[in-house]
Amino acid sequence: MSPAEVTSTGSRGTRVIGSIVLAGIVFHVLLSFVWSDPDADQGDLVRIMYVHVPSAWLAYMAFTVTAFGGVMYLWKRSLWWDLVAGASAEIGVVFCALALVTGSIWGRPTWGTYWEWTDVRIVTTLVLLLLYIGYLAVRRIPADPHQRSRRAAVVGIIAALNIPIVRFSVDWWADRTLHQKATIKLGGTELDGLMLFALFFGLILFTLIYAWMMIHRFRIAWLDEQIDRHGLDAAIAERLAESTSDVTRAVGLTKTGADL
Amino acid sequence: MWHDVRLIAGKDLRIEWRSQVATGQVAPFAILVLVLFGFALDADTVALRTFTGGLYWVTVLFSAVLAIQRSFALESADGNRDALRLSGIEPAAIFFGKATALVVQLVLLEVLLGAGVAVLYGPSVEDFPLLVATAGVATIGVAAAGTLYGVLAAGLRVRETILPILLLPVLAPVLIGATRAFDDALGTVAVNGWNWLALLGLTAVVYVAFGALAFGVLLEDS
């Protein structure tokens, strides 16, 4: 498959996933807003959980894939793994931001502020977002593919090593204030079946969204690489042509060299 | 290995001693930041004393960014990065050598800043050993992470901007841990500082171990 013949990054597989996702979104909206009941404690506020929790889940999953891709790149030295890592990080950053925004919106009526420093998860998530913005910045530095991949792999692995460290230290740090923490969690009451279902359906739906985005994003990156590789043969041919045309010049150089 | 570590560390420290960039620019910058915090907090002695630990460590981190940039500016000058690769020295030895030189510089800086804080903010020390141990362990963590990211940024056109955005989020746990431990040692917040020191130690071990492994990967790309 040469890049020139490709007109779409879609395939039967992505179209099937995409259709399921579209139908799933409609179903999820109805489930979240119409069919499920308000929470006993939080009322309608609980509905944002059906987006917030899956977003956070997706972000952590994406970052894990990024770190795994980095490790595999360093082991196999295959750009394939690097492109997987990069695609995953981009998607992860978007959903990490989404998790932060939905968390803040939830926090406003709950805490009275958009931001609550004692909420461990939201503070941790912000640090993670900044770490992975740094990761994407490293990927954007112009470099040849393997240079970029090496740097990105190291940064991606450090970021992942930091997830538990950040989480743990923020946890301890926030704990100093002894007042009751209002962490994002579903109310103390028993979740009724439909609420639990909405949450799990959201997790599955967002996983599918991730898969769909990953396939497309990865294929775009892969085609970019193919174009470069395709260009390489042409570049070598061009360079060799330069050598034959340069023979006469080189010979001339020898002669003038002797005259110097 | 130790021969090479000493060689690299000695070279870096000799250059710093000779050029006086650390003493002439980084140290005054650090003191300047302390003074600016005094202005920003409206010279409120109570606030300054309460937040001494945090202000101190934020100042150390900002100054460390400068010191790290300086340390790798040496290696980007006139092909020295190529020369380091050509030297055949084990990358791990270069990592430990440069990190050691940074630790020495940062410790001296921290002593100076400590004196500055004592004069300007006037905190009282309740647990001196905890203070010293925290400074030592946190410095190792900062130097290890800084050396790893320093070599990544070295030689890039965007090195001045990419280093802080990469380094500071990674050092967030170090800032939290060192600040908490200082809060305990200075008696401003009732926490168990030694627990925090243990967390700092764990962080430092992770950064040192991963840095020694990954430094070569980053040194290779020029």
Place this chain on the structure above:
Amino acid sequence: MSVVHLRAVVALLGRFPALAGVDLDVESGEAVLLQGPNGAGKTSLLRLCAGLLAPASGEAVVLGHDLGRDRRSVRREVGMLAHATFLYDDLSVYENVCFWARAAGGSPAEAEAAIARLEIDTRLRDIPVVRLSTGQRRRTSLAVLVARRPRLWLLDEPHAGLDQAGRDIVDGLVRDAVDAGATVLVASHELDRTRTIASRVITIAGGVVVADQPIPGRSMPVGPAPERGGPDVA
């Protein structure tokens, strides 16, 4: 076993094929002149041999090390003089030479000897190199090379920036190295001068070797001609 053995070596600078399929064999004890127009790939070839530039494809074996698999081991055994000086500005001549000598397992005495060999004024010995002239910095870089006693010398325009005495010293260094059994690759536009020290001339253009001929009157052994030599232009 050739000191340098390259077959169809391609090396990339970003996406540009600086080397587009180089075939070259250099035997132990040879002094080879690399010539060719600017951008021909001379510097890239030297960097490749030094283990600094990765071969993207082809077979590259230097001093017995397969560069496709391990580019680190070869570095200890080569000495490269590049356009950059590889010196620390704030260190003195002696400190620079000593540092790089010790990094290669040498001693301060070897550093002293190397500085003397380059005839660097003893009054300059303890002055930071940033304050030296281009020529003196160049001599310091050469002293670093001498102190490291490489088996393969890779010299990129070694005469550039040197006075007449300095150029003579460079020629002497190459002769000494060859006499001591080392191998030398010199990329140069100073063809007349370099022809007196080299035993063989390789012409590079467009990232490949286009000509390879022995220098008449030079008694050094000449390796087998590469399979893909260009037209003989002697």
